[in-house]
Amino acid sequence: MKKRIFRSIIAVAMTVLIAGFVLAVSFLYGYFRDSQVTQLREELAIAALNVNRYGEEYFDGFDSSVFRFTLVAGDGTVLYDTQASAENMENHLDREEIKEAAESGRGSSERYSSTLTERTFYEAVRLENGDILRISASQATVGALIIGMLPGIAAVILAAGAVALILSERMAKKIVSPVNGLDLENPEKNDVYEELAPLLTKISRQHRQISRQMAELKREKDEFDQITQSMSEGMVMLDKRGFVLSINAAAMKLFEVSGSPEGRDFLTVDRSPEMSRAVREAMERKRSEFRGERNGREYQFIISRIDTDGETAGVVILCIDVTETAFAERSRREFTANVSHELKTPLQSIIGSAELLEAGLVKPEDTRRFIGNIRNEAARLVSLINDIIRLSQLDENSGPVPSPETVDLYGLANEVAAELADRAAERDVKVTVSGGPCMMSGVRGYLYEIVYNLCDNAIRYNKAGGSVEINTGFKNGSPVLTVSDTGIGIPPEHQSRVFERFYRVDKSHSKETGGTGLGLSIVKHAVAYHGGTIKLDSEVNKGTAVTVTF
């Protein structure tokens, strides 16, 4: 900007200088020419008077350094000249001023010298005797004048340049400093140059537009943050270099990062080879997924590529906790395998016995035993199928939704004790019910299953002469059922697993005890249905106590 101002000032100064110079020279030159001509005419008039009176003697002793006089006869012959010898001079009749004077009594002309550096003015007048008197004087031409003034002009230009330099420096500073001091945050509050007003208005408009867009962006980001931060699924966004752009709280927890890893390589967050491979694959093929364990839980990682304007901008990693689903899937697979096995065993036994009977290979005295075996196995199958049906009803909440009613746990306990009295007697186990009335809201059928299965197990896994106690009551306002026995107990390593389907502590004796391996599973589901909790206390050879709190 300073350079421009300097150049402009120099240009203006030079233009003004040259224009002034040209005007002055042409004016002065015209002025001097006119006064020269006037002076010549006056001198000629005086000289003509004197020559008329005294003849050419008038020029004797005349100082001819300023003006030159020439006396020419009417035929053009030069009679006398104050600066040259008349004999050597040619005929002057063709000279313009002489011709004019001969014709009209007065003539004038001007001519340039051969070098063009001088111009000569001529004035001529016809004398009384017919001769013509001419006066002439020379003057330097404009060109010569300018050439003569060149050193002066150069000096003036240099001086003007120096002044322009100093002035431009100061002016540039003066012009630029208000521009530098502009408050671009509030463009319209500036009162600097009128010419800048449209620019400042435009900046102000853009300012408002940018502020609006920024507010909109911030709102969208806040919205996005709120959604992602409250998500239970982990979400991480990476740029195309694999650096973290954003990470939500759930992902921070699952990857166990404390400080925000935003702006850092995702490798600092998770350096597992499967993750690196999956991210790379998603970048190339748009999507990838894998299952992995983090923090003792199982996650499904879904990685999707983000494209903007046809270019890869990065990826988003979604981490979904599938621990429960995976467990359920596994259980279902195991359950199917177990059910097939459990059904097959009694069926094979029934088929074997039936075949022997059919082929007449059973002695008549053994027939009863074989038929009894078929009946027992069939009964086992029925109870197994009943258990499976009950379990699947509880499991999937299939069938009509059972309606809750007010049930007395104490009354139920007595019912169960009565129902199982024969079986208890068979095994020489004493069943007692203690506590008092315990009213609660629940599904009667499910609550009956709970008490029945716990009591059934307490008798089944007891010793001869042992006892079972069913206690009902309230603890901290909640209905509590406890079934304790003095039986064989459950070894500690099995205690956490006995509620799994078909899990039995002693697999080899399962047939003898007659259990299906589903009893405690049914209990677990029925308790969960009522929102209760189960506690198992057991000691090998001493006994077991199962407490259900609703």
Ligand code: ADP
């Ligand atoms: P089952 O039909 O075989 O009894 P359950 O699911 O009811 O199946 O029980 C699972 C296993 O837990 C049983 O096979 C048994 O080994 C053990 N168990 C359950 N209750 C008791 C108990 N009161 N005392 C000792 N062991 C028990």
